[in-house]
Amino acid sequence: MKGLLIQLGLVWVALLILLAATVIAAHLPLGAAKPWISYAIAFAKAALILWVFMEMRKEGAIARLAMMAAMVWLIMMMTLSASDYLTRGWLSG
Amino acid sequence: MSDAALDMGKPAEEVEDISYLRAGHSLRSWFLTTDHKRIAILYLVSIVFFFLIGGAAAAMIRLDLLTPAGDLMTNEGYNRAFSLHGIIMVWFFLIPSIPNTIGNFIIPLMIGARDLAFPRLNLLSWYIYIVAGFIALAVVLGGGVDTGWTFYTPLSTMYANGMVAATVIAVFISGFSTILTGINFIVTIHKLRAPGMTWSRLPLFIWSHYAVSIIFVLATPVLAITLLLVAAERLFGIGVFDPALGGDPLLFQHLFWFYSHPAVYIMVLPAMGVISELITSAAHKRIFGYWFVAIASIAIAVIGFLVWGHHMFVSGQSLYASAVFSFLSVAVAVPSAIKVYNWTATLYKGDIMIDAPLLFALGFIGLFVAGGLTGLMLAMLAIDVHVHDTYFVVAHFHYIMVGGTVTAFFGALHYWWPKITGRLYNETLARIAAIVILVGFNVTFFPQFMLGYEGMPRRYHVYPPEFQLLQVISSAGAALLAVGYAMPAFYLLWSLKKGPRAPANPWGATGLEWTTSSPPPKHNFTQQPVVVRGPYDYPLEHPASRANA
Numbered sequence: 001m002k003g004l005l006i007q008l009g010l011v012w013v014a015l016l017i018l019l020a021a022t023v024i025a026a027h028l029p030l031g032a033a034k035p036w037i038s039y040a041i042a043f044a045k046a047a048l049i050l051w052v053f054m055e056m057r058k059e060g061a062i063a064r065l066a067m068m069a070a071m072v073w074l075i076m077m078m079t080l081s082a083s084d085y086l087t088r089g090w091l092s093g
Numbered sequence: 094m095s096d097a098a099l100d101m102g103k104p105a106e107e108v109e110d111i112s113y114l115r116a117g118h119s120l121r122s123w124f125l126t127t128d129h130k131r132i133a134i135l136y137l138v139s140i141v142f143f144f145l146i147g148g149a150a151a152a153m154i155r156l157d158l159l160t161p162a163g164d165l166m167t168n169e170g171y172n173r174a175f176s177l178h179g180i181i182m183v184w185f186f187l188i189p190s191i192p193n194t195i196g197n198f199i200i201p202l203m204i205g206a207r208d209l210a211f212p213r214l215n216l217l218s219w220y221i222y223i224v225a226g227f228i229a230l231a232v233v234l235g236g237g238v239d240t241g242w243t244f245y246t247p248l249s250t251m252y253a254n255g256m257v258a259a260t261v262i263a264v265f266i267s268g269f270s271t272i273l274t275g276i277n278f279i280v281t282i283h284k285l286r287a288p289g290m291t292w293s294r295l296p297l298f299i300w301s302h303y304a305v306s307i308i309f310v311l312a313t314p315v316l317a318i319t320l321l322l323v324a325a326e327r328l329f330g331i332g333v334f335d336p337a338l339g340g341d342p343l344l345f346q347h348l349f350w351f352y353s354h355p356a357v358y359i360m361v362l363p364a365m366g367v368i369s370e371l372i373t374s375a376a377h378k379r380i381f382g383y384w385f386v387a388i389a390s391i392a393i394a395v396i397g398f399l400v401w402g403h404h405m406f407v408s409g410q411s412l413y414a415s416a417v418f419s420f421l422s423v424a425v426a427v428p429s430a431i432k433v434y435n436w437t438a439t440l441y442k443g444d445i446m447i448d449a450p451l452l453f454a455l456g457f458i459g460l461f462v463a464g465g466l467t468g469l470m471l472a473m474l475a476i477d478v479h480v481h482d483t484y485f486v487v488a489h490f491h492y493i494m495v496g497g498t499v500t501a502f503f504g505a506l507h508y509w510w511p512k513i514t515g516r517l518y519n520e521t522l523a524r525i526a527a528i529v530i531l532v533g534f535n536v537t538f539f540p541q542f543m544l545g546y547e548g549m550p551r552r553y554h555v556y557p558p559e560f561q562l563l564q565v566i567s568s569a570g571a572a573l574l575a576v577g578y579a580m581p582a583f584y585l586l587w588s589l590k591k592g593p594r595a596p597a598n599p600w601g602a603t604g605l606e607w608t609t610s611s612p613p614p615k616h617n618f619t620q621q622p623v624v625v626r627g628p629y630d631y632p633l634e635h636p637a638s639r640a641n642a
Contacts, residue, residue: 073311081347083402084414087414
């Protein structure tokens, strides 16, 4: 139990550090790299939550498959939304 | 699917003959029940209540539209009336209509289970739904909301002066009810099937509810978060959708329709499952192309997630994205068409008995085809620009949601009423009601296609006088439709007192639910069913019980 609490505490601290990194990155002149750095930090946060808080590291194949399905749906949503945002200027360009 | 039937020879762990309706008469026995059948009844009563409220708003709208000057309501009042109608009908009637009532009751019976996998979660789902519904009612009493059911930004976040935050909270809460139902159905279908009930022996009603449960679980959270962001921006000024705060109003539309277009399939997929059962039972014939119909349900659920951008063709969305969404929207017609062709092929050379459930099923097919084909028109970029935000769109989605889902709901109610209540209703009145509903529906909504094509915009109650004739015809049709919807309330309730007792299988249908008594015992079966054949193994001749029903 103690080990589990320490583990959760460490992940929580890691999430806070990543949050701080997000805030700092938002205020630094990083140019075109800025969104990609933000995405990388967000990915790391999500991975920590999935792997530790949601205990995916202990789950069987079906639970992991369900998690992957959710990820696929998220990718579908973001990809098709991006098809709008990334091509809005094409006609005028 | 040639090998359906079952073997009732195995003794059950617990044998109970007492019907679920007689297993307790106190309020506590209903409001704290974990029996899926009783929870289905609780849902049935609740959704009928909300249907009446949404219907009352529709009646006010149709009355107001009788005259071109909008004499009945103020502009503000009209906005609130159609918003109330949409919000109540979509989230508090249509979405739970078939899954939470008929699905809740029938799914465990169809797969040979004693209950859903999580009975307490099932009851919790109903309580959450009721809490959300009462918040929505409080909004109505507190003055209402004028954003339409779509809550588009920046109207909802910056300009609307109604109770937007309370309304989105109500919808947010109702989403948890939906998610819990979806999880319950998925786990039940995976884990609680009777021995021998393989995936290839699942009734198509189960396949469609499995598909809709996937949408429940994957789409609803997106709506929930989106509506929370609307509330956050409106209440706390957090910039998500407001460009002045760094947001993007179209982001709302992307997120909203990512849920709300699949929500159309949430409404119509269970209806399709119902129709598969009604058609095979009425034709007394195996379904034509079982696997095509089953996989079409899953295909609709998946492709339905990829088409939301067709709601945004004139919103400023990139033309390239619109072209992609247009193509994908056309693609979703393929599995839908497969189902329609297969139902029709099932009827071909069938041993058909034209009872009320079949009339509702035939009505569904006709109305769904009209709604689906006009949906294809709306998926075309050029046509959509012409008819966007007109009555053409209103007519299209009512053909799907009301002509499709509500007609199937009535068909399901009539088909499984003997099983649910143990009573038979007056078949003649039921056939008349089915015809009145079909005629009333078309008189109401077909003129709206013409109105929209001629340029009548939706959500306006003051309109040019040349549109009045079609508006009056539409309102007259609505009155007829209301009569059609009211009729079953009388003869079905009458049947509870005076209707003849129903045998276990009044339709001579296959399927596990017809092998147990009507109404079923508390734990559904007195013996553990063992399935040895597929779901639609009909004999060539009519069973005598069917002719006597």
